[in-house]
Structures are given as structure tokens and as C-alpha cells.
Amino acid sequence: MRKIPPLAAVRVFEAAARHENFTAAARELGMTQAAVSHQIRLIEDHLGQMLFRRERQRVALTDTARRAAATIGTGLDMIESAFAEMRGDDEATLTISTTPTFANAWLAWRIGRFQMRYPDIAVRLLMQEGLADFSGDGVDVAVRSGHGDWPDLAAHRLIEQDFTPMCSPGFLAAQGGDIQPQDLLRLPLISPHDPSWACWLQQAGLAQIEARALHGIRMDSQANEGHAAIAGQGIAMLTPFFWKQDMSDRRLVQLFPQVSSLGMAYWIAYPEHRRRTRKIRRFCEWLLAEIGIASQ
Missing domain, CATH: 3.40.190.10 (Periplasmic binding protein-like II)
Structure with a gap:
């Protein structure tokens, strides 16, 4: 026979431990704060020890309870998964x-x-x-x-998150068909605030350039940056893997052989x-x- 507290109380403890806040746990579980406190006391009585230190405006897990909380959370995840697989x-x-x-x-x-x-x-x-x-x-x-x-x-690792400057063939032609790394300091860039720009420029031998010296429009994702580059709005720092087809179809041009990385990957x-x-x-x-x- 398993010597564990009632599962309803265990579920309350896991939520209270995760939030370290009885009010937040009550809100998540659709209970009153008093009901959460009652369930926690049931476990404390069962174990004969405190799980939370009651302080002025908050509660804090004891060291023993904190160590147990992670294992209990994993156990509840496994129970949830087991039932989910039956649905x-x-x-x-x-x-x-x-x-x-x-x-x-x-x-x-x-x-x-x-x-x-x-x-x-x-x-x-x-x-x-x-x-x-x-x-x-x-x-x-x-x-x-x-x-x-x-x-x-x-x-599981999928691809390296590397990057290199790209632009549209039309944008390249408008610059006389040739762009050198130092030209990036005067040309419109797409999301020049991104750390990938500073990394690439440093590895290209332009370490003295500060990010604030770069100028251009800011966007919220590489997908939007790539499409802006295709539309001729400037030079974007892009991951070649994502834009192979666009380069093959001559919608984008990789300007330099150098491809850099910040050590990140997609997983x-x-x-x-x-x-x-x-x-x-x-x-x-x-x-x-x-x-x-x-x-x-």
C-alpha cells in the first residue's frame, strides 16, 4: 500500500510550490486561498513537518520541500501524460x-x-x-x-543558426553590382540592432565599428527581414538554410563567402x-x- 498523502492535496502542493504563493495557486486551481492552506496543512500533518515558512506577506518553501517539489512536479507530469495518451x-x-x-x-x-x-x-x-x-x-x-x-x-539539434548579409539582385545592381564589407556602414541595413551584425562585422575585420553607427529599419523576425530584403529595402543578416530556394531563384544574393555564428542552433x-x-x-x-x- 502506497504511503502518500491524498492526490488532491499533492496537486495543491505542486501548484503552491511552483508559484510559491497560495493566492496564485488558488487562482490556477479554481479554489479559495483558505482551501489551499487546508490542503497544505493536510500534507504537513501527514509528514510531521512544515513545507512552507509563513512570512509577513508571503510564503517560502523550506529547503526539503523545494527539493521534493521538482520530483513531485515531474511525477504529476508523467501521470498527466499517461492519461493524455489514453485520450x-x-x-x-x-x-x-x-x-x-x-x-x-x-x-x-x-x-x-x-x-x-x-x-x-x-x-x-x-x-x-x-x-x-x-x-x-x-x-x-x-x-x-x-x-x-x-x-x-x-x-535534438536541427541546424546551426549561422548568418551572412543578403540583399536582392536589384538592390545589388543599384550599388553598381559590387558591395564590400565597409560599404555596410553607409548602406541601409535591416535590423542593424541585432547582435548578429556586430558579430559578423567583427569577424570581417571591422571590429572598431559600434552597433549604433549602423542604420536601418528594425523588424521583429528573420522571416520579415528576409522578405524586406527581397523587396529591395536593404541588406539583411540571414541564415542561408532558410533562404536556399530564394537564392536559387535569384530573389536573394549572398554578398560574401563569410558565414558567422553566435553558437546558437535550432532545436x-x-x-x-x-x-x-x-x-x-x-x-x-x-x-x-x-x-x-x-x-x-
Whole structure:
């Protein structure tokens, strides 16, 4: 027989520990603050020790409770996943969270192939810049840029997030058909505030140039920056992988052989405890294969 407190109380403790705030936990669970306090006391009585230190206007986890909270949260995630896998509607829909750049410049052009291969899995695509909320937003997998070191997530490296200046053939022709690195200091750039510009210029031997000396329009994603460059609005710092077709079709021109990197990459990530979920496994296998084909 398992010697654990009532699961209802455990669920309350996990929320209270995550927020470290009884009011926020009550709001999330649809309970009163008094009911949350009551459930916490049940566990404390069961264990014979305090879980929270009651301070003036707040509560704080004890060291022992803080260590246990992470394990309990993982356990509840696994329970949730187990029940989710038993629900047909969960297995029938794959929710993907990704950046606007990865979606608009690459994934949206190919996701139909995945649905043709797995017609029983519907796809819901969310485009968001922030980190995915795997529980609150119902996200199954996320494609994100970074170093791949997200806690409690399994992550597979997709492509290096490298970059190099590009522009349209028309823009290049308007500059006499030739642009040198030092010309970037006077020409209109797209999102010159992005750290990739300073990195590339430094590696090109223009280390003395400060970012504020650059000028141009600011945009919120590489997808928009690439389209602005295609429209002839200036020079954009772009990842060649995303714009291969546009370069092949002569909508974009890579100005220099030098390609730089800040050490970032694009990754596919999902909760570690959902590694064996069929729809996640199928999508990861498909995406890694597609990336491999596109990289050739």
C-alpha cells in the first residue's frame, strides 16, 4: 500500500510550490486561498513537518520541500501524460510551437508532407517568440533557437543558426553590382540592432565599428527581414538554410563567402517524460529526416 498523502492535496502542493504563493495557486486551481492552506496543512500533518515558512506577506518553501517539489512536479507530469495518451483526441492532434522565422521560412512549406504521411494526425501550428508552455498551451513539441539546455526537456539539434548579409539582385545592381564589407556602414541595413551584425562585422575585420553607427529599419523576425530584403529595402543578416530556394531563384544574393555564428542552433524540444508518445516520436523522426534532406 502506497504511503502518500491524498492526490488532491499533492496537486495543491505542486501548484503552491511552483508559484510559491497560495493566492496564485488558488487562482490556477479554481479554489479559495483558505482551501489551499487546508490542503497544505493536510500534507504537513501527514509528514510531521512544515513545507512552507509563513512570512509577513508571503510564503517560502523550506529547503526539503523545494527539493521534493521538482520530483513531485515531474511525477504529476508523467501521470498527466499517461492519461493524455489514453485520450483519442490527444493522440489525434499534434500541437507544434515554433518561431515565426522557422514557420514562415521553412516549416509551413513542408508540413503538408507530414500530414500526407500520417493522415490520422492533425497539426496545430503556433507561432510564438517566447518559450513554449507545454502544460498551459497544450504544446506537444517546440522548435526553438538556443543552446539546447532546457531543464526537463529532451532536445535534438536541427541546424546551426549561422548568418551572412543578403540583399536582392536589384538592390545589388543599384550599388553598381559590387558591395564590400565597409560599404555596410553607409548602406541601409535591416535590423542593424541585432547582435548578429556586430558579430559578423567583427569577424570581417571591422571590429572598431559600434552597433549604433549602423542604420536601418528594425523588424521583429528573420522571416520579415528576409522578405524586406527581397523587396529591395536593404541588406539583411540571414541564415542561408532558410533562404536556399530564394537564392536559387535569384530573389536573394549572398554578398560574401563569410558565414558567422553566435553558437546558437535550432532545436526540437519536448517534455522528457513524453519521449515515447507516438505523435511526438513520429514528428521528430520526420522533421530530422526533412532537415537532413534539405541540408544536402
